Amino acid sequence: IKSIHDFGGLEPAMDYLRKLQKNNVGPSASTGALVPKVDKGELLVSNSDLQMSFANREAMPNQDIFFPAKEGNAPTSFSQPYAAGLVRGGPQQENAQKLLDYLISPEAQELISDTGGGFPSRTDVTPEGEYAERARKAMEGVEIFTPDWKTIDKELDAYLEAWRQATGS
Secondary structure (H helix, E strand, C coil): CHHHHHHCCHHHHHHHHHHHHCCCCCCCCCHHHCHHHHHCCCCCCCCCCHHHHHHCCCCCCCCCCCCCCCCCCCCEECCCCCCCCCCCCCCCHHHHHHHHHHHCCHHHHHHHHHHHCCCCCCCCCCCCCHHHHHHHHHHCCCEECCCCHHHHHHHHHHHHHHHHHHHCC
């Protein structure tokens, strides 16, 4: 998604990923398995997500966080959506609704950075604290874009096939 956005389309994005694939060290169970290799100097760079990288920085201090960008362009990123909801007919419906209401409340969202290591989903909440300040600094100059999720949903199979062909995955 980011490559399609940054390179202006599917073909240029796949060209980039095809070139990048030449440096691939092989399959990994998860991006979380790559960060320790970066910390030990076994890899120079790996992909990750900001929340995970911040969460393990004390244990693995030799990693740095950066957002790649084409020359002359600002670095970009996007928020990957997560969802929570009630299961129809599930137990404790009233309590479950209270929990969801609390989790999205300003009070709970203000705690997210320092207790959960993430970013609030509410745009009207600005968390305070050491983690929040470090996260803000890491995001300075990074343009956040909102993907067109309807197009992604419609084109997902084509995107995945293009990725498989470009990367041999």
